[in-house]
Amino acid sequence: MNYIGEHLFPGQLGHFLLVLSLVSSVVATIAYYRASNAKIVEEQKSWRKLGRLAFLIDAISVVLIFIVIYFIISSHLFEYHYAWNHSDKSLPLGYLISSIWEGQEGSFLLWAIWHGVIGIVLMKTAGKWESPVMTVLSFCQVCLATMVLGIYVFGLKVGSNPFLLTREVFQDAPIFKRPDYLSLASMQDGNGLNQTLQNxxxxxxxxxxxxxxxxxxxxxxxxxxxxxxxxxxxxxxISLPWSLFSSAILCLGIMMGARWAYESLSFGGYWAWDPVENTSLVAWLVMVAGVHTQVIYNSTGHSLRPTYFFFLTSFLLILYSTYLTRSGDLQDTSVHAFTGSGLNWQLRAFVFVFLLPGYLLYLARYKKIPYIQKEESSYSREFWMFIGSLVLFLSAMFIILFTSLPVVNKIFKTTFTVGSEVEFFYNRIQIFVAIVLGLLTAISQYLRYKDTNKKTFAKKLIVPTLISLVISAAISYLGGINYDRFGIGFLAAIHIALFTAVYATVANAGYIWSGLGGRLKAAGASVGHVGFGIFLVGVLISSSKEEVLSVNFLNPLNFGPDSDQKGTENLTLFKGVRTDMGKYWATYKKDSADKFDKKTYFHIEIEKKDNNKKFTLVPDLIRNTKGQEGLSANPAAKHYWNRDIFSYITYAEVMNADKDTAQFKLHPMANGDTVYYSNGLMVLEKVIPNPVTEEFDFKPTDTAIMADISIHSSSGRTFKANPVFYVKNNVVQYHMDTVFAEGLAIGLSQVIDNKHLGIIVKESSQLTPFIALKVLQFPFINLVWLGTIVMITGFIMSMVRRSKLMKRERVA
Amino acid sequence: MKKIHIVALVAIAAIIAVLISMMGDLSTYETIASARQKQGQPVTVIAKLDRTVPNPIQYDPARNANFTAFYVVDSLGNKAKVEYHFEKPFDMEKSERIVLKGTMKGDIFEITRKDGILIKCPSKYKDDPKAAQNNLSRN
Known part of the structure; x- marks a missing residue:
């Protein structure tokens, strides 16, 4: 069948490029492998030349694949399943790009593109290491290329192809029996980008x-x-700048995800120990452990074996996290894992194809890896740095073990799961990790490699210790940190951790002067550690002082022993009614919509009771993508230097699936007529032709009338309603008026004769718009972000310094 | 013995102690029937909405925005009413599976933590071909 209107060229080009990238990466792997093992210099050079060429072709073709996908998505070629499934026409440029990585194929490609860039840098800088290093990198490119291949080998699916046509994916769907299927409504627009990713x-x-x-x-x-x-x-x-770079960027990436979770997902926080978060965190922890042992080895010759082990493990953990998040195994424990894609065997193979050779080679060579017989002094920097690395590694192993419970269950047919206090489950161990790491971070820099003079060590450390004690005592005492939900022991641990975090910050900041004489160039490590300290302080304060502001005083319905755990977190706000919210007043002012009618914004005015300062929060609800009715909440935050006030809609009328069932009743009314309703009566006082009001500005030439109706409720109150009837562009229209207090909607729907007007009245309890709102306060959350940025700056400073030193060495 | 060996021993001992204590705190997935046997103990149950009940989810935010009641049925066909002391999670109607963490109080499964519910929707990341195909042929 010849289908009408399909654009097949981009897909064919894409297919070609997929195959090209696979073939070229295979060639690159083989060529670099031969170059690594060649004995003769000439042979080495020629193989390396071929490897470089093949790798460049691979890198370019991966970029081109990405561009073709972007072209398909941005041109809205919905005959392609990728565009149809992941994008729609309403998306702005930025989100069109995000559509690419909504699918697994796009994110694999992103990964491969970065490998390409990294490979090109390595060709220039790795020197004699280029061939073996590039062999590994090229081999990984082969694996990634197979992930997007989408072919069947002996009935086994290998990869999933991003260039499949919609009709190829849904072969039995009846609409593809028609050659003109592209003109059908369901093919005119795509499914759109998942609403939570529209951020x-x-x-x-x-x-x-x-x-x-x-x-x-x-x-x-x-x-x-x-x-x-x-x-x-x-x-x-030579690899030290790289491991520092990796630590910096992985940290940045993870914390950007945390920021996204904080701002968009209404998790009520930036970190929830969700498996998807955990798996990338552990790889970072192990990488940082590796950086420390690597520095130890470079300075003292100790700790080479653990350095090997940490770097092998960090990358393997990245592969494992890829398996966990994409295989669908985390369905019951994570809120944002991918669902399975039928590629589980391939994802598993991806892990093992690196894990087995990596660890086997390590074991085979273990005895030959040099180490120093003489043990480290207790007053040496390397000893305590190594302890720190060990703690980082153990903390990572602890996290990954419990994150892997779904996998454990699968293998051993067990049914273990972390109990209902998921966060505390991790926090109660990690708080001790924080205490130990904070302490080690504070003192280790003051120690010298090999051995330290005890007197100068104590002398230098005494000032920062005292300062930290004062500061942390002040925070503990004045900050009112009284998080006693999990008992006095945990609270005590929080206070101790607070001290060590402050200690890490102060001691490392002090070291820049007392230890380095203020030479900032060399202070990368100190800056990084200061950042880590600030980060810990921020985490501790913001988590233990997190507070729900929207406590519902209207519904004091919760009694009983665990009443403080039973939710009172949502505040019901009726439109226009100022409502008590603890230290604040909250008023739901109005709502508005965006131009695509995708989002509804709710304007909430918050007024502080003690100083009457007002601000408006505008959380919104976003309509879910096609195929998923309903809405999702997008929070809004007010940022202060020392706290964030964070709010989101938990319920609004627009979400209500069962529509208002009350019916309008028609009453013919003349001037002075009375109509009764359940709670009183209403009188048609007069009729005003071509009214000029706040809302309407009719000219004398227009055709418009407004009814002036007074409503007398049985409670003795009187209201006015002014429905309007008018003709515009030969179309009859009418404008309803509502009396929320009485639950009345009143319209003037027709002119029956020259005396009688058709007044329609509806009584409904759902007339008063209301929302349920949750408002949270996170104090000192900015310290978390600031600490992250400072920590990354420290990594980058060290990286820049180390690469400069490398360059100087190479020249010399 | 070297210091590093002492450290290693201490670390191993600490790990074993931590793991044993943590293992004790792990709960297991229960069915509704077995959860009933463990009255008042924290349990985790995987179930789905009981759609044989005319209105499986009851949430009236005008009266109380902090209370959702719903009916679930597990894979063995046992049914229970769940009381969740928070707002109704988004998309709950369309969920195909719900992971519940809470305690059984009499015949009622009570959840007092916000994250005691994990909703699984068929098209969470839209990788479910069936949902997509239905969507394609519907309009």
Whole structure:
């Protein structure tokens, strides 16, 4: 059958490029492998030349694939399933790009693109390590290329192809029996982007996170190269800027995701120990552990074995996280894992194809990896740094073990699950990790490698220790940190952790002067540690002082022993009614819609009771993408320097599926006539032709009349209603009026004769619009973001310094 | 013995202690019937909305925005009423599976934590081909 209007060329080009990227990455892998193992220099060079060429072709074709997909999505070619399934016409440019990584194929491509960029940088900088390192990287490109291949080998699905046509995906759908199917309504627009991804953080967070993912392969590849070529010295120096880069970018990517969760997903926070979050966190923790042992090795010769192990493991954890989040195994424990895509065997293979050779090579070479017999002094920096790395690693293992429970259950046919206090389950262990790490971060910099003079050590440390004690005592005492939900022990741990976090901040800031003489260039590590300290302080304060402001005073219905746990978190707000919200007044003023009618904005005025300061929060509800009726909430926040007030709609009338069932009743009325309703009566006082009011400005030449109706309720109150009837462009229209207090909607629907007007009246309890709102306060949340930024700055400073030192060494 | 070995031993001991205590706190997935046997204990149940009840979800935010009651049925066909002391989760009507974390009080499953409910919708990330095909042929 010849289908009408299909654009097949982009798809054919895409298919070609997919195959090209697979073939070229295979060639690159083989060529670089031969180059690594070649004995003769000439042979090495020629293989390496071929490897470079093939890798460049691969890198370019991956970028082109991405561009073709973007072209398909931005041109709204809905004959392609990817465009049809992930985008629609209403999306602005930024979200059209995010549509690409809504699907698994797009995110694999993003990953492959970054590998391409990293590979090109490595060709320029890796020197003699280029061939073995690029072998590993090229092989990973082969694996990623198969993920988007979409072919069947002996009945086994290999990858999923982003260039499939919609009609190829749904072969039995009846509409594809028609050659002109593209002209049908269901093909005119796509399914749209998942509403929770329609957030600007989702434009920037995935590319950064995938750069972080992609970068973890570099230390891994260097470690493999070291083991493979049995050259245990050298690679740890040249790869140090890379492992610092990886730590920085992975941290940035993860925290951007946290920021997204905080701003968009209404989780009520930036971190929920969700499995999807956990899996990338553990890879980062292990990478940071690796950076520390790597620095130890470069300075002292200790800790090479753990360095190998950490870098191997960090990348393997990235692969494992890819498996966990994409396989569908986390369905019952995560709120935002992908559902399964039928590629589980391939995702598993992706892990094992690196895990087995990586660890086997490590074990085989383990005995040959050099180490120093003499043990470290207790007053040496390397000893405590190593302890810190070990703690980071153990904390990561703890998190990943319990995150993997669904996998454990699958393998051992068990049914374990983390209980109902998911966050506390992790927090109660991680708080001790924070205490130990804070302490180690504070003191380790003051120690020297090999050995430290105890007197100068104590002398230098005494001032920051005292300052930190004062500051943290002040926070503990004045800050009113009294988070006692989990008992006095946990509260005590919070206070101790607060001290160590402040200690880490102050001591490292102090070290920049007392230890480095203010030389900022060399202070990357100190700056990074200051950031880590600030981050911890922010986490501790914002989590333990998080507060629900929208406590519902209208519904004091919750009694009983666990009444404080039973929700009172939602406040019901009737439109226009100022409502008591603890320290604030809240008023639901009005609502408005955006131009696509996708979003409804609710304007909530919040007034502080003690100083009458007002501000407006505008949370909204966004209509879900096609195929999922209903709405999702988008929060709005008011940012202060020391706290955020964060609100979102938990219920609004527009969400109500069962529509208002009350009917309008028609009453013919003449001037002075009376009509009764359930709670009183209404009188048609007079009729005003061509009225001029706040809402209407009719000219004497128009055809418009307004009824002036007075309503007398049995409670003795009197209201006015002014429905309007008019003709515009030869179309009869009428404008309803409502009396919310009486639940009345009144319209003037027709002119019956020259005396009688048709007045329609509806009584309904659902007339008064109301919303349920949740308002939360996060104090000092900005410290979390500030700490993150400072920490990343520290990583980058160290990275820049180390690469400069490398360059100088290379020149010398 | 080297210091590093002592550290390793301490670390291993700490890990074992932590793991044992944590394992004790793990709960297991229960059915509604077995949850009934464990009155008042925190349990996790996977169920779905009982659509044989005319109005399986009761939520009246005008009266109380902090109370949702709904009826569920598990894979063995056992039924229970659930009381959730928070707002009705978005998209609950369309859920095909609900993970509940709470305690059984008599015949009522009570959830007192906001994150005690995890809703699984068929087209969460739209990777469900069936939902997409229905969507395609519907209009």
């Amino acid at each position: 600007y953080w989702m434009v920037i967070h995935p590319p950064i996170l995938f750069l972080g993912f992609a970068s973890t392969i570099v230390p891994f590849a260097f470690a493999i190269a070291g083991l493979w070529k049995k050259e245990h010295y050298g690679w740890t120096k």
